[in-house]
Amino acid sequence: xxxxxxxxxxxxxxxxxxxxxxxxxxxxxxxxxxxxxxxxxxxxxxxxxxxxxxxxxxxxxxxxxxxxxxxxxxxxxxxxxxxxxxxxxxxxxxxxxxxxxxxxxxxxxxxxxxxxxxxxxxxxxxxxxxxxxxxxxxxxxxxxxxxxxxxxxxxxxxxxxxxxxxxxxxxxxxxxxxxxxxxxxxxxxxxxxxxxxxxxxxxxxxxxxxxxxxxxxxxxxxxxxxxxxxxxxxxxxxxxxxxxxxxxxxxxxxxxxxxxxxxxxxxxxxxxxxxxxxxxxxxxxxx
Amino acid sequence: xxxxxxxxxxxxxxxxxxxxxxxxxxxxxxxxxxxxxxxxxxxxxxxxxxxxxxxxxxxxxxxxxxxxxxxxxxxxxxxxxxxxxxxxxxxxxxxxxxxxxxxxxxxxxxxxxxxxxxxxxxxxxxxxxxxxxxxxxxxxxxxxxxxxxxxxxxxxxxxxxxxxxxxxxxxxxxxxxxxxxxxxxxxxxxxxxxxxxxxxxxxxxxxxxxxxxxxxxxxxxxxxxxxxxxxxxxxxxxxxxxxxxxxxxxxxxxxxxxxxxxxxxxxxxxxxxxxxxxxxxxxxxxx
Numbered sequence: 224x225x226x227x228x229x230x231x232x233x234x235x236x237x238x239x240x241x242x243x244x245x246x247x248x249x250x251x252x253x254x255x256x257x258x259x260x261x262x263x264x265x266x267x268x269x270x271x272x273x274x275x276x277x278x279x280x281x282x283x284x285x286x287x288x289x290x291x292x293x294x295x296x297x298x299x300x301x302x303x304x305x306x307x308x309x310x311x312x313x314x315x316x317x318x319x320x321x322x323x324x325x326x327x328x329x330x331x332x333x334x335x336x337x338x339x340x341x342x343x344x345x346x347x348x349x350x351x352x353x354x355x356x357x358x359x360x361x362x363x364x365x366x367x368x369x370x371x372x373x374x375x376x377x378x379x380x381x382x383x384x385x386x387x388x389x390x391x392x393x394x395x396x397x398x399x400x401x402x403x404x405x406x407x408x409x410x411x412x413x414x415x416x417x418x419x420x421x422x423x424x425x426x427x428x429x430x431x432x433x434x435x436x437x438x439x440x441x442x443x444x445x446x447x448x449x450x451x452x453x454x455x456x457x458x459x460x461x462x463x464x465x466x467x468x469x470x471x472x473x474x475x476x477x478x479x480x481x482x483x484x485x486x487x488x489x490x491x492x493x494x495x496x497x498x499x500x501x502x503x504x505x506x507x508x509x510x
Numbered sequence: 511x512x513x514x515x516x517x518x519x520x521x522x523x524x525x526x527x528x529x530x531x532x533x534x535x536x537x538x539x540x541x542x543x544x545x546x547x548x549x550x551x552x553x554x555x556x557x558x559x560x561x562x563x564x565x566x567x568x569x570x571x572x573x574x575x576x577x578x579x580x581x582x583x584x585x586x587x588x589x590x591x592x593x594x595x596x597x598x599x600x601x602x603x604x605x606x607x608x609x610x611x612x613x614x615x616x617x618x619x620x621x622x623x624x625x626x627x628x629x630x631x632x633x634x635x636x637x638x639x640x641x642x643x644x645x646x647x648x649x650x651x652x653x654x655x656x657x658x659x660x661x662x663x664x665x666x667x668x669x670x671x672x673x674x675x676x677x678x679x680x681x682x683x684x685x686x687x688x689x690x691x692x693x694x695x696x697x698x699x700x701x702x703x704x705x706x707x708x709x710x711x712x713x714x715x716x717x718x719x720x721x722x723x724x725x726x727x728x729x730x731x732x733x734x735x736x737x738x739x740x741x742x743x744x745x746x747x748x749x750x751x752x753x754x755x756x757x758x759x760x761x762x763x764x765x766x767x768x769x770x771x772x773x774x775x776x777x778x779x780x781x782x783x784x785x786x787x788x789x790x791x792x793x794x795x796x797x
Contacts (some may be wrong), residue, residue, distance in 0.1 A: 330678075333625070335622050336621050358679075395655075
């Protein structure tokens with residue numbers, strides 16, 4: 224749709240040079256860090272960045288440091304050509320797509336840890352995951368020098384960890400969290416939805432969204448006890464998908480991630496479920 | 511001597527604003543991070559930065575994160591007023607001197623670890639020390655946005671750790687290591703020399719320099735076996751200061767810090783010695 228030129232950058236030094244030139248011209252730079260295989264959710268982040276920035280840099284990097292050895296790094300879906308075309312259509316200006324060796328040369332040994340927030344929920348189940356996420360995002364901040372960074376609410380713990388890192392390390396970056404984009408039936412958009420390869424799996428994957436809707440309805444009916452909500456959510460998940468394995472259903476403050484026993488303003492309900500060989504996460508702000 | 515105005519900045523947001531304005535004017539910013547109580551060594555770093563930068567930011571921050579509970583954080587010497595006057599004389603332009611709470615608010619939880627290089631020498635004896643150093647310097651880089659950073663060779667492992675961090679995290683900062691400045695008799699300048707409160711202690715503190723000179727002379731005489739050099743250095747230290755406790759005498763590559771058994775180009779000999787209640791470090795490039 225858009226016909227202007229898009230720049231594809233693969234080297235750190237070239238990206239740094241370009242960022243410096245843009246800053247010198249007074250351009251406001253927005254960054255949208257991704258692992259590629261883009262969907263409507265990512266494109267909405269680009270749209271959000273365009274509202275307040277002059278130049279949008281989308282990064283594509285399947286970050287080995289945030290996958291454990293037993294996870295899906297090798298089979299994580301990739302489609303660089305398709306991604307670039309989507310970024311162009313969505314109005315992105317620059318695609319920074321470095322090779323793994325460019326980011327992690329052999330001597331690489333520096334890591335960033337956000338201690339407390341990384342230890343819960345996803346971090347408990349995926350040790351080292353947020354260390355990898357914080358490290359790559361800090362490095363991208365240093366290379367791209369954005370004025371603003373946009374992340375999706377779907378990975379709300381990631382957003383909390385990265386927001387904390389941004390504040391703690393004094394990055395002059397405005398941190399924006401954009402709402403989760405869903406399929407028509409409610410399934411949260413995710414590159415990993417590609418793994419849902421049978422119609423049955425696709426239907427049963429709705430159990431996450433339906434459980435969250437159930438929680439939301441209970442809170443609306445003034446049921447605020449999270450133990451009670453959790454019980455009903457668990458039932459709902461197993462009704463929709465009898466084979467589902469629940470990693471966790473949790474209730475936390477959106478910013479501090481402190482556990483919540485009675486729902487209040489800022490309480491997020493999040494969950495991770497394994498079904499048909501796929502691990503999915505989702506969340507909802509309850510109040 | 512110099513009569514131009516010097517700016518004292520205490521808040522992160524004010525420093526960020528100032529850096530942005532300077533960068534917008536195309537000024538090349540040099541940073542000299544210090545813990546204050548400045549001596550000729552620090553002032554030589556300012557002089558080095560002035561050679562290639564338009565604006566010199568000297569930071570003064572006694573960083574609690576790099577002291578262990580049993581170390582000298584509380585009694586570390588401080589003299590803000592004297593420091594500012596020295597910085598002015600040396601030609602510094604901006605002094606960034608934040609309070610501890612400004613850098614480490616209560617919710618602070620993000621740390622940077624340079625894994626391999628931090629585990630040896632000083633890092634072995636002072637666990638967590640380089641984590642604190644890497645974290646504060648990264649934060650200062652994010653706040654000040656320097657084009658160039660100058661560190662002293664006296665803390666050569668610190669320089670190696672921070673150089674690695676700068677490269678690993680993609681900071682667009684030129685990393686400069688300036689030579690150690692010494693008293694006339696050879697004692698390396700250090701804020702901790704203040705602790706040498708008797709003439710006896712001051713004289714015996716020369717054992718570090720004399721041992722390093724001994725090593726240098728042996729290398730000049732083609733004695734390259736580090737075990738042999740170490741033995742003679744140990745003797746020399748105990749001759750000059752019989753009560754000295756040697757933490758380590760080590761031979762490492764200047765960049766990778768790999769241990770060296772036969773002296774070659776790039777081999778640094780470093781040592782840490784406790785004497786008269788004071789812990790001193792020093793080093794020399796042997797070849």
